Amino acid sequence: MIEENQTITIKGTKDGLTLFIDDRGSFDHVLDELADKLSEYHPKKDEPVVPVTVKLGNRYINDRQKQQLHTLIGTHNRFTIDFFDSNVIHRDEALTWKEDSEVKVVNKIVRSGQVLENVGDLLLIGDVNPGGKVISTGNIFVMGNLLGIAHAGANDDRHAVIAASYMKPSQLRIADYISRAPDYESEGVYMECGLIDDDQDKIVIDRLQVLSQKRNDISGFERRMLNG
Incomplete structure (x- = not known):
């Protein structure tokens, strides 16, 4: 499955799906657009669960936003988020990395x-x-x-x-x-x-x-x- 527009790109790989989220749009817009895309997908109950890697670019999302994506992608779908990939980390994570x-x-x-x-x-x-x-x-x-x-x-x-x-x-x-x-x-x-x-x-x-x-x-x- 390959879909593209200005904000979201979804590509199929041998390991599942990769969801590219443009880091310039608002997070609320991302949720709305993603919901529209997923509404077109009607999985069968016996379909295997597909792992999804979410690539965020230079966008940082907090735990609440991650949970929103988990809920949106996983509810009524045969998808599950396997990994969030971002170029940006929280200050506390950066300090921990620096310390280590x-x-x-x-x-x-x-x-x-x-x-x-x-x-x-x-x-x-x-x-x-x-x-x-x-x-x-x-x-x-x-x-x-x-x-x-x-x-x-x-x-x-x-x-x-x-x-x-x-x-x-x-x-x-x-x-x-x-x-x-x-x-x-x-x-x-x-x-x-x-x-x-x-x-x-x-x-x-x-x-x-x-x-x-x-x-x-x-x-x-x-x-x-x-x-x-």
Whole structure:
């Protein structure tokens, strides 16, 4: 089904329907025009439910408007909205994305009994003493001695990594993986990182330089830090 006019375009794809909504018209006009288009469709009861992707362009819609579209498209039709695709996000969503994607720099020593928690990637300039704990939803980079506990990918990010100038932790944790006895000598190692090896299904310790090959999504700042 392909229909076009100034405000709405509906195109069929192999995955269902894509509904393009022009971002220049008012939302009320969009609802009226969409209602007119859908009134021409009379599905049979045994027809399969068709998923719909709604492309909004540079238009932002709130939860109430999303519910209006859900109701309009789904009522008396064999359609269901699968996804809203917009170039615009809410300020709170943007701030959350910014927080998650930034590298936060902290200059301190995490002493025994202390817990340092962070959202996004963490660069700690200082030591994590025995009994201290560092938790981050992203990667953890310790420019110092990691002697306590480090938990990266705390929101179940299995691609997170832990790196330290001197690594002799009491425990490493990435997502839900825990390494209490890492595979390195008991005296500790310098400039190493811990990451999940999918083949071995566990946390492994490797040279710091491997991160640029094994984790392509680390930022330019992190690459410069790791490569000196």
